Amino acid sequence: xxxxxxxxxxxxxxxxxxxxxxxxxxxxxxxxxxxxxxxxxxxxxxxxxxxxxxxxxxxxxxxxxxxxxxxxxxxxxxxxxxxxxxxxxxxxxxxxxxxxxx
Numbered sequence: 001x002x003x004x005x006x007x008x009x010x011x012x013x014x015x016x017x018x019x020x021x022x023x024x025x026x027x028x029x030x031x032x033x034x035x036x037x038x039x040x041x042x043x044x045x046x047x048x049x050x051x052x053x054x055x056x057x058x059x060x061x062x063x064x065x066x067x068x069x070x071x072x073x074x075x076x077x078x079x080x081x082x083x084x085x086x087x088x089x090x091x092x093x094x095x096x097x098x099x100x101x102x
Contacts, residue, residue: 015078
């Protein structure tokens with residue numbers, strides 16, 4: 001399932017997140033003006049979504065009524081990297097690519 005920003009812009013990136021814990025997580029992005037993202041993720045659930053490159057994913061873990069902010073991940077870290085022809089420039093400098101191992 002893919003969720004997109006309401007306004008189409010050039011700074012959107014495709015992101016991937018997996019809940020590798022045994023707890024329910026609530027994911028939120030609230031740092032983008034005029035756009036809000038919130039989803040409940042069950043243990044083992046995976047999701048792809050589009051977000052601004054400057055978005056920060058907040059991960060709240062625990063019971064829904066008493067979830068605790070457990071992590072903040074910049075969305076460029078969650079970016080799905082597709083094989084790109086050498087004719088095209090990369091949107092994010094290679095130094096900022098990261099592998100999420102949690």
